[in-house]
Amino acid sequence: MSRTLAQAELESYLDEALPPEEMAAVEKRLRKDRHLRAQLAAIHARRDAGVHSLGEIWRRHRVSCPTRSQLGSYLLGALPEGLAEHIAAHLEMVGCRYCRANLADLQQQQGEALDAVQARRRKYFQSSAGYLRPR
Numbered sequence: 846m847s848r849t850l851a852q853a854e855l856e857s858y859l860d861e862a863l864p865p866e867e868m869a870a871v872e873k874r875l876r877k878d879r880h881l882r883a884q885l886a887a888i889h890a891r892r893d894a895g896v897h898s899l900g901e902i903w904r905r906h907r908v909s910c911p912t913r914s915q916l917g918s919y920l921l922g923a924l925p926e927g928l929a930e931h932i933a934a935h936l937e938m939v940g941c942r943y944c945r946a947n948l949a950d951l952q953q954q955q956g957e958a959l960d961a962v963q964a965r966r967r968k969y970f971q972s973s974a975g976y977l978r979p980r
Contacts, residue, residue: 850874855885859892860904861942910941916948920955 850871857863858871875882892901903909911919911932918924919932935941936948 850881850884852884852888855881855888856901856904859885859889862904864940865942907941907943909935909939910944911935913947913951916944917951920948920951 854863854867854871858868861868863871875885892905911928915924915928915932919929922929924932932944936944
């Protein structure tokens with residue numbers, strides 16, 4: 846028999862703050878259980894009515910998430926030690942999906958930029974190879 850979902854788990858589901866496997870499991874249960882759907886709808890209605898706890902506001906507005914600029918500086922290793930430790934904990938221990946996706950995007954852009962720089966250097970070298978004099 847499957848266990849009952851806690852309100853905190855349903856709130857995390859609404860915030861898309863659960864690991865992907867758990868998100869899929871909750872969604873599967875929601876499709877089969879109308880009482881669970883009603884519970885989720887009540888949580889959603891309460892949120893829309895403006896009844897929030899400080900923790901809900903914190904999570905909903907992602908107050909602890911670093912900015913994209915900070916994530917870029919983290920990627921480059923250009924942050925003060927304390928902030929870098931906070932971001933590392935946020936990514937690794939908290940496992941924030943939003944920030945991990947943002948960091949992956951920055952890493953991809955960094956990789957693409959490196960490829961572009963290398964291609965440009967190759968092009969410059971090839972275009973000027975005939976103009977170089979031997980020593």
